Amino acid sequence: MADKKTEAMEKPRIGVFVCHCGSNIGGFVDVPTVAEYAKTLPDVVYATDNLYTCAEDGLSNIREGIRKHQLNRVIVASCTPRTHAPLFQATCESAGLNKYMFTFVNIREHCSWVHMKEKEMATKKAKDLIRMGVARARLLEPQEEAKVDVTPASVVVGGGVAGMTAALSMAEMGFPIHLVEKEGELGGFVRNLNNLYVTEKSAGDTIKPLIDKVKANKNITTHLNSTLKSVEGFIGNYDISIGTKGAEDQKHKVGTIVVATGALEYMPEGLYGYNQYPNVVTLTEFEILCKKKTLPKLKNVAFIQCVGSRGQVKSYCSRICCNVAIKNGINIVDNYENMLGLMEKAGTVVDKIPVEKKATDEIMERRRRRRGRERGEEGDAEEVKLGPSEKIEVTIFNRDIMAYGVDHELTYNKAREKRVKFVRYTTDHLPKVYMEGNQLMIAYFHETLKLERTMPVDMVILSTPLVAQPDAGELSQLLKVPLGQEGFFLEAHVKLRPVDFATDGIYVCGTCRGPADITEAATQASAAASRAAIPMAKGYVQAEALTSVVDENKCSGCGTCMQVCPYGALRKNDKGFAEVIVAACKGCGCCGATCPEGAITMTNYTDAQLMAEARAALEEEV
Amino acid sequence: MAEAQHAIPQVPPEAKGVGQWEPKIVGFLCNWCSYAGADLCGVSRYQYPTNIRSVRVMCSTRISPHLVLDLFKAGADGVLLGGCHLNDCHYITGNFHTEKRVRLMKKLLEDAGVDPTRLRLEWVSASEGEKFSKVVTEFTDKVRSLGPSNVKKDETVKAKVAAADEASETFRLRALVGKEFNLETKGNVYNNRLDKAEFEKMIDLATKDEFERSLILVLAKGKPRSVKELGKIMAVPTDKVLRHIVVLRQKNLISMEHSEGFTPTYRTIEIGGEQ
Numbered sequence: 001m002a003d004k005k006t007e008a009m010e011k012p013r014i015g016v017f018v019c020h021c022g023s024n025i026g027g028f029v030d031v032p033t034v035a036e037y038a039k040t041l042p043d044v045v046y047a048t049d050n051l052y053t054c055a056e057d058g059l060s061n062i063r064e065g066i067r068k069h070q071l072n073r074v075i076v077a078s079c080t081p082r083t084h085a086p087l088f089q090a091t092c093e094s095a096g097l098n099k100y101m102f103t104f105v106n107i108r109e110h111c112s113w114v115h116m117k118e119k120e121m122a123t124k125k126a127k128d129l130i131r132m133g134v135a136r137a138r139l140l141e142p143q144e145e146a147k148v149d150v151t152p153a154s155v156v157v158g159g160g161v162a163g164m165t166a167a168l169s170m171a172e173m174g175f176p177i178h179l180v181e182k183e184g185e186l187g188g189f190v191r192n193l194n195n196l197y198v199t200e201k202s203a204g205d206t207i208k209p210l211i212d213k214v215k216a217n218k219n220i221t222t223h224l225n226s227t228l229k230s231v232e233g234f235i236g237n238y239d240i241s242i243g244t245k246g247a248e249d250q251k252h253k254v255g256t257i258v259v260a261t262g263a264l265e266y267m268p269e270g271l272y273g274y275n276q277y278p279n280v281v282t283l284t285e286f287e288i289l290c291k292k293k294t295l296p297k298l299k300n301v302a303f304i305q306c307v308g309s310r311g312q313v314k315s316y317c318s319r320i321c322c323n324v325a326i327k328n329g330i331n332i333v334d335n336y337e338n339m340l341g342l343m344e345k346a347g348t349v350v351d352k353i354p355v356e357k358k359a360t361d362e363i364m365e366r367r368r369r370r371r372g373r374e375r376g377e378e379g380d381a382e383e384v385k386l387g388p389s390e391k392i393e394v395t396i397f398n399r400d401i402m403a404y405g406v407d408h409e410l411t412y413n414k415a416r417e418k419r420v421k422f423v424r425y426t427t428d429h430l431p432k433v434y435m436e437g438n439q440l441m442i443a444y445f446h447e448t449l450k451l452e453r454t455m456p457v458d459m460v461i462l463s464t465p466l467v468a469q470p471d472a473g474e475l476s477q478l479l480k481v482p483l484g485q486e487g488f489f490l491e492a493h494v495k496l497r498p499v500d501f502a503t504d505g506i507y508v509c510g511t512c513r514g515p516a517d518i519t520e521a522a523t524q525a526s527a528a529a530s531r532a533a534i535p536m537a538k539g540y541v542q543a544e545a546l547t548s549v550v551d552e553n554k555c556s557g558c559g560t561c562m563q564v565c566p567y568g569a570l571r572k573n574d575k576g577f578a579e580v581i582v583a584a585c586k587g588c589g590c591c592g593a594t595c596p597e598g599a600i601t602m603t604n605y606t607d608a609q610l611m612a613e614a615r616a617a618l619e620e621e622v
Numbered sequence: 623m624a625e626a627q628h629a630i631p632q633v634p635p636e637a638k639g640v641g642q643w644e645p646k647i648v649g650f651l652c653n654w655c656s657y658a659g660a661d662l663c664g665v666s667r668y669q670y671p672t673n674i675r676s677v678r679v680m681c682s683t684r685i686s687p688h689l690v691l692d693l694f695k696a697g698a699d700g701v702l703l704g705g706c707h708l709n710d711c712h713y714i715t716g717n718f719h720t721e722k723r724v725r726l727m728k729k730l731l732e733d734a735g736v737d738p739t740r741l742r743l744e745w746v747s748a749s750e751g752e753k754f755s756k757v758v759t760e761f762t763d764k765v766r767s768l769g770p771s772n773v774k775k776d777e778t779v780k781a782k783v784a785a786a787d788e789a790s791e792t793f794r795l796r797a798l799v800g801k802e803f804n805l806e807t808k809g810n811v812y813n814n815r816l817d818k819a820e821f822e823k824m825i826d827l828a829t830k831d832e833f834e835r836s837l838i839l840v841l842a843k844g845k846p847r848s849v850k851e852l853g854k855i856m857a858v859p860t861d862k863v864l865r866h867i868v869v870l871r872q873k874n875l876i877s878m879e880h881s882e883g884f885t886p887t888y889r890t891i892e893i894g895g896e897q
Contacts, residue, residue, distance in 0.1 A: 080661045081678065082653070109664030110676055114755065117632055121672040128675055482714050502714065546680065560800050566714040588713035589684030593723065594800035596793040602684065610677060610689055617648050617675035618696050 012043040012138045015071035017062055019053035019078030021108055028112040030123040037127045041134045045069050053078050059091045066095040073137040077105040077130050098142035100604055105133035127621055135616035139609045143545030148583040150236030151255035152536045157228055160188020162510025162521040163260035164214045169529035171219035175536055178252055179222045180242055186211050188262050194290040197327035198407045231478050234584035235505025235541055256505050256532040259489060263511035266464040268308045273433035279440055279459045283324055286461045298458045301332055302442050304431055305398040309465035316486060318465030319515040322402045325463050326412050329394045329420035336392040395421040397431050433460050466515040480568045481506055489513045499528040503567055507532045546587035546604050548580045554599030561591035645699035645765040649676035650685050654712035655747050656704025662751030670755040671762040683716030687727045687790035695783045697774050700740045700765035707745040722802045730786035733833045735779045737768055785837035792832045798825050834858055835866045839890045846879050846887035
């Protein structure tokens, strides 16, 4: 802006626009009196009241005022800046006034609406608030917003389902992507799994097309056995170095970063005989055994849910284990030949277990009708083959079963039909796993019968939660993004910005931000990819002119500001003084309040402005 | 417009004692939580006393002790700081630093003889509109019960608050309190984490020192004073006053004068500082 300097140097000419907001303000504050009072304040050359300042005639009133009275500061006293500041700022700009020369005074939410029974006092307060606004406005300076170019390339950390999906989405948009995977193979946690719930397909077959696509995409450079070694810079301009085992570190420049480092399964040492008795395994270990087909001969299988989660060791619910246990319960019943170690004789076993006969015809008929309704069919439905409960017993000990969503409840019903038993326990009576001679046993309290019971089992499968990667802390420090209390990455806003970090340019998806199944991880990954693509497609970001400013005359180069900045937005320059990286600074002002030399202040929120505004509150109305 | 006026029964100003003393309270509210909470409070029409005048800041961490102590110096009866709940800060760790700074402010106010409860720090989230009205009502009542700030009528208290303000601006206190949170949580360059209680004790000692030194400078500004005289006004043993003066002379902040007899007096150097 050419006249930037002259604007600041000119004597302030302030215009004050006081809004009635219909009767929202006008009903409880004497608005015309307030506007008259505003005229008496220093440097105020024009003041008026509008019925609705945010309506078109109110806005044109502002534009006209700026032209007619050569206003170089505008104050609107109306509602809250949190909703209406952008509108009035844009109006100022359209009349040629820098948007940072605008001051908002809130006399609705903070005055008329909260002092509805005291018109006189509310009017006095409104005058005080405007006096404060004028004190601030007199010290305003025009600001220029910094434009920062964005390198149209991204790095995705983690080559699981989430990482691959994000990488592929961005690559298909045409951005070069570095996909960094710690292991020697793509696929992540899913590589452990046997099959996936809702689908019947094996896990490997399900994700193979995704892996193939990633490998075939020319825009994706996959770095296996690699980690992110260092990250310097800020949105649009990250200098990263990727360390690969047995190779030299590679340096690349990227504009955005997507974190998809996944999670691990919790190892329940010391719980329910884990690592103490044979045949006590975790859910994932069981999947691996199934996949390798190296299961022992089983007749009686027990699952215990919520092992180590929901307050036992970890505070949270792992969200996916109910569905995984139900799926495995069904698998066991459906593949009982394998489970009984009778694989070879499979053909002969089936006849011997006439499961259908176990229920009366009447009950069977009722079940068939219900299944039919669930599928939206009328009349007779196809019979579901029931499990041979005489041969195989599956019991799922649970606190609650969470089969949320469209298909999962049906799967749960299917498991019940296949005679998978669901036995509830409470935290007052946890099941106990112990050995009686050579026999693995479970003792539990039957909540319905109110009885202690015991049951011999061949295998106990413990459903443990997904837990954060142990090295998530290192990555969080490298990227300067926060972790939550349980060590998962913490998004910018729990509801509205679920895949952003508060730091611009860094995004998160998949199980590294909390337990999720593949569907959810893929959804998040697509979301993160599209969020990351915004600055890359645009080519630049505009930083709000609300940043720290260092006065080199005062700076002693002590580096305290660099320690407290949550965004790494300060660095030392060649002269040894602190320097603000404008694009990375979010304007919180921590460094300003910390700097031992008082060398840092914030643009648009300078010490002088804040003090003038606050001190004006203490003055008496004249 | 008229309808709305009729709908709400107005409390006559006399009932509120207009013309009588009303506490002046300044609020600093963070944009993301407390200011938004105050907005919601308004939208929900929760009523509270009219005494508070709020200033919007981006984060409570922006509030340096100087901003607050300056207001007390100017005669504020109460100051309310509003931030996000801990761990919910829009700027990750901002409010943890605020907590540390508020601790220092309260210590300095106490040293200066101002009731530290005139300063309040509250966490109000964007969804806690009702809480905001409760906090403001409670705090206004509290400040009203304390009466007008003693800064306005007592010159010594005024000098002491000025000294507290000066002390909060010293390199030593700003650096100590600025680094406090990081040293406590992340440790120092040797990866040693400092014990919280021990570090607070250290800061308290430094606060006392810096406050007394600043007070000497305030008292001896334009008026040369002897050690004995200073000790008497400050209620500090003379040997301690002398030790402070040695430090202040090293920093070139105070000069010695032999105005009368053998008793040396000291005068604050108006433009001084470490060489």
